Amino acid sequence: MLQFAVLAPFLTALLVPFFFRYIRQVHTGWFVLPVPFLLFIYFLSQMGTVSEGDNILTVVEWVPSLGMNFSFYLDGLSLLFSMLISGIGTLVTLYSIFYLNKNEKLNNFYVFLFIFMGAMLGVVLSDNVYALYLFWELTSLSSFLLIGYWYDREASRYGALKSMIITVLGGLAMLGGFILLSYVAGSTSIREIIGATDVVLESPYFVAILLLILLGAFTKSAQFPFHIWLPDAMEAPTPVSAFLHSATMVKAGIYLTARLFLIFGGTDLFFLLVTGFGLLTLCWGSYMAVRQTDLKAILAFSTISQLGMIMSMLGFGTKAAIFAAIFHIFNHATFKGSLFMVAGIVDHETGTRDIRKLGGLMTLMPISATLAFFGAFSMAGVPLPVFNGFLSKEMFFETSLHIESTSAFVSALTPIIPVLAVLGSIFTFVYSMYFFFQTFAGNTKGDLPVKPHEAPLGMLLSPIVLILFVVVVGLLPNLINHPILTPATAAVFGEAPEKHLKFWHGFEPQLFMSLAVVALGTLFYLTMKKWKVIYNWLPGRMSANKVYDFIYNTQFKIAEKTTNTYMTGSIRHYVMYILIFLVGATGVTLYVTDGFVISTDDLAPISWPEIAVAVVMAIAAFATIVMKNRIAAILVLGVVGFGLSLLFVFFRAPDLALTQLIVETVTVALFLLCFYHLPKLDTEKQSPGARTLNMIISASVGILVTLVAIASHSSKKFETISHYFIEESHHLGGGDNVVNVILVDMRGLDTLFEITVLGLAALGIYAMIRLRKEEEELDS
Template structure:
């Protein structure tokens, strides 16, 4: 399982070489086996997972921090891995025909493989911090994919917007995960769920829930964080199809489902998840109707569909969880196919503007047929050939089964079905709007390119997805026991007893709700031109995008003003700021930790030679203040360094003395070399205020450093590690010189890299000197 996650990252490392040396074929053909083989691998695990034989892989990584590569494959993670690898394979196949070979394909497939690997890591991780690591990898890789056409301003804007919002949510989620790990004393998600009572009884429960849901809501585009998703449509269509159907936007859904056993059943979870889910459903579907770009319509439709799934997870009943899992699968099929169809329309007509489209059914009959199945499934049209209707009807059913919940939930149970129907009505309207305005009616004759059917290679991927729409619509129980039931059991905690059928033998309230949606939705669609003026009032001038832009621009202006305030070009100012921060931070720390203790215990005796050397060093340091020449100041300051070497000799540390001698000699020589070429010191008299500030700063630094030196000896907040080195230096390092053993053995890597840095610096200095002399460097 670990290698299944690692495979896309390894492929990302190989892709640039494939692109460079194998130009005879499209790079996508060389990448396609990776998701294809992963899909086959996860398909092979269905039998074991469906029988309860979950898989677990553990690799120790940073055990001291509780960070281990712990991966767990159960029904829920299997569902997501099948979607990620399966639709990922179709997306790669689709991109081969969609993207021109002249594009920077190596960048595209590197980003896509990282994205796929990150998503697999998210859904398979059992360690919360490893999950967070992959979580942020998805934000970074999606940023790169959305901004793939970086020469376009809108692509850059959409990429930054998605990353800022999702990373903000990710950081909030990290805070919640840290609190969870502290309360439960574990970093394993499964062990946290077993410690549910500790979490529920914690005074930090509500805060933890809010922080984690911030991460889930921002990633899955829940209101009001939905604003990044429509701008993400600036990515190439294969990316949009992958991102919207199976990957990034489903990460928040996955997180809520995975932690349902920990938070589910509480009033807070219901209010937040179902409340924001229903609000997102209604708002996303309502706003989709006003869009004119095909991908924008689908982007807002994704927002509404994600809201519906969130709402069902918040309900917390068995039928609701099963319906949510079922709709995750169904949404992936029809949304992936519809984005690919939108890309085909754009590719073959040169536009995605629905106002310029129409009458494409006669020119693109296959694409139109595929779009018909996708849109009517998304609309939940009551026919058995549309899988979307089955999960939509279960959504209505679950909305009606909340009367027996907690008293708080029961008070809201009457309004929930109304909101479910309202959101579904607008879902039906934008679905009809998407299909009929694009493929029926008369051609506008405003297209720059004469439309024609897409090549068969571009049609294969949406055909496969539409086939799933029809097959699952007709035979839904094909995936019930092997996929849906184990996934629901992983979320809900017990195997569901749901049998999916189109007709229950009688007309039940969910079916009546579906008929209401179709009837009112059809009426609203047919009269759309008469009522779409409502958008001038709602949202009108109100816009979450405007709020985001205002906050973003405000932060930029504040950053510029702040930067301009301290970036004055004055070296004196920069040193002043650094020293002020040093004094303030260190002083506050001393006060907070009571670091003003003064102890004379265990002090070595001081002899007259040491006192004399100390006096000479103090006089030399004080004399530098009065020097009028840089060279003289450096030479006098060198006395301090060489005096320190003598003190090391007196204290029986010859190796430190030798090191100090070498460092001081090199430092003085380099300073002399550099300062020789600088202009002479400005000997103009400074103002009284400048001198006063200089005196105060220098005195403060001296006092604070002195206090730190005293506190380092007097305040023993932790047990000294010196005894460990004394005891183990001979045993572990084979030497009796403790300092040498520490440097060479116990801190060998530190020393090696320090030497490497010094070597590189020496080479750089040598190169600069040779270049200055005009010599040719060998």
């Protein structure tokens, strides 16, 4: 059943374009809305099974000989993420129905959205590392399409390209880590790899594996310094931001780190990298959020900071920290998803997201203001029982005080961690207050593009549902403890925690840390105008975006200069480049590997007719060089092909002879058609140097091919496969003509691809002819 759950969004994406044309009068979202809702119901129904420890495994064979299978595994961790993906996916689809106008290209939007949804389900459910990578990169591709949905805007194209470049490069690094990991562990199954943890830890490739996989996780989850793609991704429609950039895609790196915790967790390098970059991301993201003036930009940097906090808790490595991280993953999805939707409502109903123009919306949009209040205060971690964010934030403070390590170096760093946790949380409080009060409190700062008014109920329904989770979980957190949080923590840590969630823990250090955050955060917020000048010095002119732009622009300048150097428009030059590379690469390989061998054993006798045909072929080949007329040269060149057909006949290969005759006849005819329109050979003048170079290249290719042919016959490093074909052609292919059986059965897929390539080439040629004909008609 799991494979159908992953497949369902892809099938939906496939069907959307077909029925879109018939339902333009009704919003497409209504037709696709049942899919994520039914998926959510299915995963919800599995909650009891998983909470009892009965995990579900489904295997669909793909390339079993290479260990590549679509293995889907549902445990506590994958269930949590699957419910977030399908549940928030349902709410986002509902929200988009009222957010996006029917005149938009809705077929594109929902195709991209459901491809992404299926890819995310594939990521969190895959047990095979290569299948996980396939879905991982598919999330990057689909998010690229969603971010660039309004492709007529330069900012959308820029943000889409930046996100794809950074996340895809990180994914390639992760693939390298997966290859090493599967090689060391001897398996491509994540469950089996976890079972071989000792082998992985003792491997000399351990450091490389950890670094490569974390690079993929950090780029996807916007950890410093790879966070720069996330703010630019806010050019996507708000439903995309609420889905991808708060609840799902940006948590893929979090999921990967958590999934492989049983392998890497507990090592000093894992602690230093994950905790260090997590806390750095928390502090920097929260600090930069206060600088922003666009509502979605504030939420983008707030997402970065929250992801850093979750990542750091995974780095702490204790059971309590893992539980807190899992809890905050759930809480963050609820309050941040609702805040993105509220930001979209404000933009939709006022015509702007610029916080400098907003204010006083509380009386004009009271429901939206109420939703923003609960979402922002929960994000800030205000110590009240109606905010679920406070519970996980307090657990973050508690776990930062109780980090366990046997390493003296790590122990020396642990006193700094609570300080950084409080520092990042202070700015989290500031940007939360900044978001809410500057938008909804006070007076309107000026004329707005649209007269503010409350959003329709349909647009409010999705954020209302999320805020209900914020309040209910804040008041009754144990509703999700045993069925969701405990199994997810057990899947990550290997042991189920015995944790009873409650609001009041007494006067513990974490409570005083929370109160300090509120007190200092309030002070910082009230004095913002006085200290915001610090941004002129930090970051000042420094920016990771400038580094990205410099690398990006420099890369394209180099590529442009390089391309202009060899793209001369001359086919002769292109053939020269190809042949020079062929001679160089193959010649060096022969030399380095001692691949050239001459053996006169097992040579068949040569008769005079065969020698005569070979001599005629050689004369014809030489004649093509000295002839001045292209048509005559092509006809003479045909003698070489037809002579080869005769040799096949002499060697008792009539099928090959017939094939060669057909191919040679068609080739000569096509050459005659093409070369008839080219200038005469005698009109093309070449310098002596060019002629010499041509002679050298031609002689080198001829010698190389001769050497390779001799070496391939003389070298017997591997047992020939011809015996297998001869013995199995009748059994496997049902035929005694070995050549035909190889082409049609044993290499049937290869033959099919060849036919497909030829068909595509024919379609391309036909399209170019049609375009040229249409241009000529327009010119006339």
